[in-house]
Amino acid sequence: MVMLREVSVDELRHLVSERALAGETMLLNMGPQHPSTHGVLRLLLELDGEIVINCIPDIGFLHTGVEKNMEAKTYQKAEVMTDRLDYLNPIGNNLVYCLAVEKLVGLDVPPRAQAIRVILAELTRIGSHLLWLGTSSLDLAAMSTFLYTMREREMILDIFEMCSGQRMMTTYVRPGGLWRDVPVEFEDAVRRFLDLMPRRIDEYERLLTTNELFLDRTRGIGVITADECIQWGISGPVARAAGLKYDLRKVRPYSGYEQYEFDIPTQQDGDVYSRYLVRVEEMRQSLRIIRQALDKLPYGPVRSNNRKFVPPPRSELGVSMEAVIHHFKLWTEGFSAPKESVYAAIESPRGELGVFLEGDGGPKPYRVHYVTPSFANLQIMPILTRNHFIADVVGIIGSIDIVLGDCDR
Amino acid sequence: MTKANTEVLEEAVRVIKERFGAAEHRFRDEVTLIIPPENIIEAAQTLRDTFGFNVLIDETAVDYWPQTTPRFHVVYHLYSMPHNLILRLRVPLNGNAPHVDTMEKVFPNANWKEREIWDMFGIVFDGHSDLRRILMPADWQGHPLRKDYPLGYEEVQFSFNAEEIDRRKPYAKS
Numbered sequence: 001m002v003m004l005r006e007v008s009v010d011e012l013r014h015l016v017s018e019r020a021l022a023g024e025t026m027l028l029n030m031g032p033q034h035p036s037t038h039g040v041l042r043l044l045l046e047l048d049g050e051i052v053i054n055c056i057p058d059i060g061f062l063h064t065g066v067e068k069n070m071e072a073k074t075y076q077k078a079e080v081m082t083d084r085l086d087y088l089n090p091i092g093n094n095l096v097y098c099l100a101v102e103k104l105v106g107l108d109v110p111p112r113a114q115a116i117r118v119i120l121a122e123l124t125r126i127g128s129h130l131l132w133l134g135t136s137s138l139d140l141a142a143m144s145t146f147l148y149t150m151r152e153r154e155m156i157l158d159i160f161e162m163c164s165g166q167r168m169m170t171t172y173v174r175p176g177g178l179w180r181d182v183p184v185e186f187e188d189a190v191r192r193f194l195d196l197m198p199r200r201i202d203e204y205e206r207l208l209t210t211n212e213l214f215l216d217r218t219r220g221i222g223v224i225t226a227d228e229c230i231q232w233g234i235s236g237p238v239a240r241a242a243g244l245k246y247d248l249r250k251v252r253p254y255s256g257y258e259q260y261e262f263d264i265p266t267q268q269d270g271d272v273y274s275r276y277l278v279r280v281e282e283m284r285q286s287l288r289i290i291r292q293a294l295d296k297l298p299y300g301p302v303r304s305n306n307r308k309f310v311p312p313p314r315s316e317l318g319v320s321m322e323a324v325i326h327h328f329k330l331w332t333e334g335f336s337a338p339k340e341s342v343y344a345a346i347e348s349p350r351g352e353l354g355v356f357l358e359g360d361g362g363p364k365p366y367r368v369h370y371v372t373p374s375f376a377n378l379q380i381m382p383i384l385t386r387n388h389f390i391a392d393v394v395g396i397i398g399s400i401d402i403v404l405g406d407c408d409r
Numbered sequence: 410m411t412k413a414n415t416e417v418l419e420e421a422v423r424v425i426k427e428r429f430g431a432a433e434h435r436f437r438d439e440v441t442l443i444i445p446p447e448n449i450i451e452a453a454q455t456l457r458d459t460f461g462f463n464v465l466i467d468e469t470a471v472d473y474w475p476q477t478t479p480r481f482h483v484v485y486h487l488y489s490m491p492h493n494l495i496l497r498l499r500v501p502l503n504g505n506a507p508h509v510d511t512m513e514k515v516f517p518n519a520n521w522k523e524r525e526i527w528d529m530f531g532i533v534f535d536g537h538s539d540l541r542r543i544l545m546p547a548d549w550q551g552h553p554l555r556k557d558y559p560l561g562y563e564e565v566q567f568s569f570n571a572e573e574i575d576r577r578k579p580y581a582k583s
Contacts, residue, residue: 014538014539015539059543059544060544063544063545068554068558069560230464230490231516232517233466251493252493340436341436342436342437342439343467343495354486358471366471367471369469371466371467376518379518379520379521409544
C-alpha cells in the first residue's frame with residue numbers, strides 16, 4: 001500500500017519573503033497549463049502589484065524516467081529513448097549519446113558519417129531556432145512570424161523524413177556512424193533549403209528586428225551578466241547574448257567541426273533582444289556550415305567496419321556465417337563496454353548538452369545522465385524576472401528557449 | 410589542448426592529490442580524482458580559485474548497490490573556462506543513507522543538481538538551502554534511480570487476485 005504524504009504549506013515557507021506571509025504581496029501560480037510556458041512548467045510568482053519580486057520555478061511535470069529506463073536496455077536500444085528528451089533537437093540527443101558510447105568503447109566514425117552528422121545537427125539547430133522564433137514572438141503577440149517559421153521548419157522535417165523515415169524521432173545517428181546512407185535526393189533538398197533560407201531569415205528580421213512593439217517588449221528585459229552566466233553554469237545563446245564567447249563547436253570540437261569556418265555571434269546586453277539577435281545570426285552561421293559540409297561531403301562508408309559494435313550490412317547475411325553470428329550477437333545480447341565512465345558534450349540549440357555515461361562491463365549502460373541546458377537555464381529564472389512586470393515573464397520564458405522534455409528528462 | 414593547459418591540469422591534479430588525499434584515475438583523455446567526502450568542498454574551492462575551474466558543468470551520482478562500501482559515488486564535472494579543461498571529481502559515500510556537504514556555497518547552480526540527486530538517490534546534502542524533491546511529486550516515497558528501486562510494471566490482474574491488486578492501486582475509490 002502506497003502511503004501518500006500530505007505536503008504542508010510550511011515546507012514552502014522559506015522560499016517567499018516575510019511580506020508574503022504578512023499578506024502584503026501576492027502569490028500567484030503561473031502554469032502548469034499556461035500556454036506560454038512552452039510545455040508544463042509551473043512558476044510560483046510573488047508579486048507586488050504587477051512587479052515580480054520572486055519567481056520559484058517548479059519543474060518535473062514531464063519527468064519520464066528516461067535515465068532509469070535506459071539502464072534496463074542495451075546500448076543500441078537505449079538510444080531510442082534519447083530522441084524523446086529534447087523533442088526539438090532529436091539528432092543532437094542521438095549524437096551526444098553516440099559520441100559518449102563511441103568514446104567509451106573506442107569506436108571510430110568514418111568521415112562521411114561525421115559530415116552528414118554535422119549537416120543534420122545544424123539543420124536541427126535551424127529547425128529548433130525556427131520553432132523558438134515562432135513561439136516566442138507569438139508570446140509577444142507577433143502572430144504572423146509563427147506561420148512563416150513553421151512553413152520553413154516543415155522543409156527541414158521533410159529532409160529528416162527523407163533520410164530516416166521519421167519526421168522528428170529519427171534515431172538516425174547510431175553508435176559507429178549512421179543507420180544508413182542518405183538518399184540521392186538529399187543533396188538537392190538541402191541545397192534548395194540553403195538557397196531559400198537566407199531570404200526568409202531577412203524576412204523574419206524585417207518583421208521583428210526594428211519593430212517598435214517588439215523592441216519595447218524585449219530591450220532591457222530579463223538581463224543577465226556574463227559573470228552570472230559563469231557562476232550559474234549557463235551556456236549557449238543565453239551566455240553568448242551576455243557577451244561570453246563560448247561555443248563547444250569551437251572550444252571542444254566534435255564530429256569534425258574544426259574543419260568548418262563559422263563565427264560565434266555574441267551580443268553584450270544579455271537581454272531578451274540580444275538573445276533574439278544571437279539566435280537569428282546563429283541560423284545564418286548554421287547555413288554556412290551546412291554549405292561547407294555539403295560541398296566537401298566525402299564518399300565512403302557511413303558506418304564503422306568494426307563488427308563487434310556495428311551490425312553487418314543486410315547483403316552480407318546471406319553469404320557470410322561470420323556476419324550472421326555478429327548480427328545475432330548484436331541484436332540479442334548487444335555489445336559490452338568497459339567498466340569506466342566518460343563525459344561527452346555537444347552544443348545543442350539551447351547550450352551545452354552533455355552525457356555522463358558509465359559502463360559496468362556488460363551490454364547495458366550502468367548509469368546514463370543527461371546534462372541538459374534547459375535545466376540550467378530555468379534555474380536562473382529568479383534572476384531574470386526580478387523587478388520586471390508580470391507581462392514580461394512570458395517574454396523571458398520564451399527567450400531562454402526552454403524545452404521541458406529536456407529539463408525534466 | 411595546448412601545452413600550457415596540460416601543465417595546469419597536471420599541476421592541479423598534483424596539488425589536489427597532495428593536499429586532500431585524492432586518488433587519480435585516467436581513462437581515454439579524461440582525468441578523475443577520487444576525493445574523501447570531508448575534503449570535497451575545500452578541494453573544489455581550491456580548484457576554482459587557484460586553477461580557474463570556474464564552472465560546475467554537472468553534479469550527479471552513481472549507485473553501486475548491492476555493494477555498500479562505498480555504495481554511492483557523487484560525481485562532479487568541473488570546467489575551467491580560461492584553460493579549457495574538464496576535471497571529474499568523485500566522492501565515495503558509504504552506507505544506505507549517506508551525507509555529504511553541499512557544493513552550493515562554491516557553485517550556486519549546485520542547488521538544483523543536488524535537489525535532483527536527493528530526489529533520485531536519497532543522498533542528503535548538509536547545509537543545503539532548499540532540499541526538496543524536484544522532479545518527482547513532493548509526496549513520492551523512495552528514490553527512483555537507486556538500483557534497488559524496481560523499474561516498475563503494472564501488476565497483471567487475474568480473476569483470482571483482481572480485487573486484491575485493485576485495493577493496492579493508488580487511485581481514488583468511491
